[in-house]
Amino acid sequence: MLDLNYVRENIDKVREALTARRADSTALDDFTRADEERRRVIAESDQLNAQRNASSREIGGLMKEGKREEAEARRTDVAKLKDRISELDELRTQAEARMHELLSTLPNIPHATVPVGEDESANQEVRRWGTPPKFDFEPKDHVDLATALGILDLERATKITSARFAILNGAGARLERALINFMLDVQTREHGYLETLPPFIVNRASLFGTGQLPKFETDLFKLQDDRELYLIPTAEVPVTNYHREEILDASQLPIRWAAYTPCFRSEAGSYGRDTRGVIRQHQFEKVELVKYALPENSYEELESLTRDAETILQKLGLHYRVMTLSTGDLSFGSAKTYDIEVWLPSQNTFREISSCSNCESFQARRAQIRFRRGGGAKPEFVHTLNGSGLAIGRTWIAVLENYQQEDGTVIVPEVLRPYMGGIDRIRAADERG
Numbered sequence: 495m496l497d498l499n500y501v502r503e504n505i506d507k508v509r510e511a512l513t514a515r516r517a518d519s520t521a522l523d524d525f526t527r528a529d530e531e532r533r534r535v536i537a538e539s540d541q542l543n544a545q546r547n548a549s550s551r552e553i554g555g556l557m558k559e560g561k562r563e564e565a566e567a568r569r570t571d572v573a574k575l576k577d578r579i580s581e582l583d584e585l586r587t588q589a590e591a592r593m594h595e596l597l598s599t600l601p602n603i604p605h606a607t608v609p610v611g612e613d614e615s616a617n618q619e620v621r622r623w624g625t626p627p628k629f630d631f632e633p634k635d636h637v638d639l640a641t642a643l644g645i646l647d648l649e650r651a652t653k654i655t656s657a658r659f660a661i662l663n664g665a666g667a668r669l670e671r672a673l674i675n676f677m678l679d680v681q682t683r684e685h686g687y688l689e690t691l692p693p694f695i696v697n698r699a700s701l702f703g704t705g706q707l708p709k710f711e712t713d714l715f716k717l718q719d720d721r722e723l724y725l726i727p728t729a730e731v732p733v734t735n736y737h738r739e740e741i742l743d744a745s746q747l748p749i750r751w752a753a754y755t756p757c758f759r760s761e762a763g764s765y766g767r768d769t770r771g772v773i774r775q776h777q778f779e780k781v782e783l784v785k786y787a788l789p790e791n792s793y794e795e796l797e798s799l800t801r802d803a804e805t806i807l808q809k810l811g812l813h814y815r816v817m818t819l820s821t822g823d824l825s826f827g828s829a830k831t832y833d834i835e836v837w838l839p840s841q842n843t844f845r846e847i848s849s850c851s852n853c854e855s856f857q858a859r860r861a862q863i864r865f866r867r868g869g870g871a872k873p874e875f876v877h878t879l880n881g882s883g884l885a886i887g888r889t890w891i892a893v894l895e896n897y898q899q900e901d902g903t904v905i906v907p908e909v910l911r912p913y914m915g916g917i918d919r920i921r922a923a924d925e926r927g
Contacts, residue, residue, distance in 0.1 A: 495597050495859045496856070501600075508603065511603045512601070515824060524592070525593055525596045528593045529593060532590060535586045539583065543579060546576065598709075602853060604830070607818075608824065611820030613822045616820035616821075619815055620832065622814070622815040623814055623815075624807075624837075626837045627813075634840060634895075635840035636891040639895070639902065643902065643903075643920060643921070644663060645662060646666055647661040648660055658774070658776045666920075668914055668917075669893065669914065669920070670890055673889050673890060673913075675913050676806075676909060676910055676913055677884060677886075680805060681752040681783060688749075689751075692733055693726075694725065694755055695724065695726065696726055697723055699735075702860060702861075703731075703861030704730055704734050705860065706731065713760050714759075725758035726755060727757055728780065729754070729755040729780060730880040732753075733751045733880075740863060741864045742865040744788065744866065747788050747865060747876065748787045749786040752782070752783055753782050754781050756778070758776065759776060761774060771891070772890070773891065778885065781882070781884065781886065783881050784878070785879040786865075787876065787877045789874065792854060792877035792879060793830075795879055796850065796879055799850050803882065804834060806883060807834070810889070810893065812837065812892050812893070816834055816835075828851040829852050833846050834846070836889070838892060838895055840895055846888075848882035848883065848884045849881060849882060850882075851880055851881065852879050853877070853878045853880070858876045863876050904920040905918065
């Protein structure tokens with residue numbers, strides 16, 4: 495959430511930022527009206543309080559002079575003032591609640607280094623790593639490869655649940671598990687992240703804290719009972735909320751978490767996009783990286799978080815590029831985002847496999863996550879960062895497609911073989927493990 499005082503004092507800058515993000519700025523007009531109403535009732539309340547205090551003093555004087563009837567008449571007037579002040583207090587509460595509600599719908603302000611543009615066409619490439627594989631045959635996509643190997647079953651997943659779910663079998667399931675363990679090992683053993691296994695179900699306060707609610711409720715799967723619980727869309731939600739409504743010590747920062755979880759998304763509004771195979775599913779898995787950082791260090795932490803995610807692709811030998819997202823392509827809570835895109839031979843293009851974002855104090859303000867420097871300093875909001883390290887299903891796809899062989903088998907990258915029980919090639923005969 496944006497700082498109320500910042501919005502109030504920089505309304506034109508905020509409007510300009512929202513325009514750059516292609517966001518509706520009409521909420522700012524409502525915010526200004528609510529703010530004006532708040533100021534009006536405060537001014538009137540202050541004036542009436544001054545009158546009440548003066549009248550109280552006057553009543554005291556009249557009582558000393560023995561003018562009881564006159565004093566009682568003044569008490570009646572003071573009671574009316576008190577009733578009006580109570581009404582004004584309620585109007586102030588309503589105006590402030592309205593301002594808070596409106597702020598909760600506004601996205602984050604893009605960082606000054608974010609390229610301005612309407613959509614993903616304005617994203618800027620930062621770097622590339624590796625080279626795409628060369629094939630002496632027409633490469634297959636992951637669906638044809640995995641179906642022929644017997645490691646992917648989409649039809650039965652649809653029968654059991656619905657479209658956009660998948661079943662992985664045999665070496666396919668084992669490859670998924672290998673990727674999870676490999677990613678967690680790299681991030682915890684080499685990059686200093688602390689592994690955590692959070693709940694996969696969260697409450698409304700957690701989803702408000704990270705920005706999914708109230709604006710994006712249709713993207714979520716909600717449990718049908720009166721507790722208002724939801725399946726997590728990403729581990730970012732429970733892990734970022736770990737220190738919700740807490741004050742940390744500055745010496746604790748940065749805090750680095752790594753979490754494996756399944757993720758659940760309704761993908762509302764994405765129908766017709768990436769519906770083939772397992773690129774865009776209602777249920778998928780990720781290893782998520784989350785950081786709490788000092789404000790002055792958060793952009794250094796964003797660079798290192800992005801490099802930590804890139805390391806996975808480098809160790810797997812997968813060609814990729816890093817893109818800086820434009821203002822029109824940023825997610826709701828992000829001030830700056832790098833997308834890591836892996837090469838998919840079947841599509842002859844790069845596809846997103848990780849988004850690494852600095853949300854600055856946006857989420858921390860919503861979730862009330864603060865820290866205190868030494869010397870009795872006032873609490874400040876931490877900066878929160880998150881990124882996929884990586885999306886497991888899309889990494890699974892990239893391994894299959896980039897390491898496929900003409901005979902339909904798939905070479906297992908060397909770094910994954912210890913996690914695969916020494917299996918160096920996925921064959922159809924491996925479908926039962």
